Amino acid sequence: MDGxxxxxxxxxxxxxxxxxxxxxxxxxxxxxxxxxxxxxxxRFLRSEDDARDAVQDAFISAFKSIRNFAGQSQLSTxxxxxxxNSSLMKLRSQKRHQEEEIDMLLPxxxxxxxQVEPSVPWSETAEALLQRAEMREMVRAxxxxxxxxxxxxxxxxxxxxxxxxxxxxALGISRNAVKVRLHRARQALxxxxxxxxxxxxx
Amino acid sequence: MMCREVIxxxxxxxxxxxxxxxxxxxxxxxxxxxxxVAYLASYRETILAARFAxxxxxxxxxxxxxxxIEAILQSRPR
Numbered sequence: 001m002d003g004x005x006x007x008x009x010x011x012x013x014x015x016x017x018x019x020x021x022x023x024x025x026x027x028x029x030x031x032x033x034x035x036x037x038x039x040x041x042x043r044f045l046r047s048e049d050d051a052r053d054a055v056q057d058a059f060i061s062a063f064k065s066i067r068n069f070a071g072q073s074q075l076s077t078x079x080x081x082x083x084x085n086s087s088l089m090k091l092r093s094q095k096r097h098q099e100e101e102i103d104m105l106l107p108x109x110x111x112x113x114x115q116v117e118p119s120v121p122w123s124e125t126a127e128a129l130l131q132r133a134e135m136r137e138m139v140r141a142x143x144x145x146x147x148x149x150x151x152x153x154x155x156x157x158x159x160x161x162x163x164x165x166x167x168x169x170a171l172g173i174s175r176n177a178v179k180v181r182l183h184r185a186r187q188a189l190x191x192x193x194x195x196x197x198x199x200x201x202x
Numbered sequence: 203m204m205c206r207e208v209i210x211x212x213x214x215x216x217x218x219x220x221x222x223x224x225x226x227x228x229x230x231x232x233x234x235x236x237x238x239v240a241y242l243a244s245y246r247e248t249i250l251a252a253r254f255a256x257x258x259x260x261x262x263x264x265x266x267x268x269x270x271i272e273a274i275l276q277s278r279p280r
Binding site: 021023026027030031034035038039042043048052055056059060063064107109112113114115118119120121122125126127129130135136137139140143154155158159179182183186187189190193194197 | 204205206207209210212213236237238239240241243244245247248249250251252253254255256257258259263265266267270271273274275277278279280
């Protein structure tokens, strides 16, 4: 997962400090992990205020359960899951913005099972194309056009790299629903990107 | 296998979770359908593009706003 720093050498010392209620340990935790948590929250939430609220909620909930954190995963992984959940909570309380109809963005087939409009290869790899800031912005805007349920699944699975099981649990849906929605989300995003990627000028 | 099935199985194919006999049919179709080859490649690129665009943020927003740090530390257990 992005940006959450690898395990720090003195993680167990930090953990011991947190469990003992040591003020310095709490400050170290917040300063160390805040940037990464804020980046995650900003991906889910469109307003900076909401992203900050989600991060604050995440730390408060982490503070409450730090005694129960058994150290079975790294602190960074544990905090990542917490901020994903607090971001999802925040997202649920927001009003929806204008979205595309997902069906319009899925491939269409003829009765014989062939694609109605044959697909055309993209001119360059995404990696080469996305060296340009305006292409990265274009892709982010495309992701924002996805219906919220699909955007959320795409973020959870392909960006935050939660497992299908974790994603299903976070959203309270079945593992199969995660799979179906993720596939649709990727197909819809592909359709939005297609005109930009076909004729992309280097 | 037709385009409809191939595209339906894409995610499973990339994940490596299809049974070998289905993979064989899938790849047989790819061997004769340029459109599905292009679709598969662009589907894979879509995932990479999303990851790249979201992970490499260009904004210059403050990554650790001091007032937020202070607010959070106010709520630490005492």
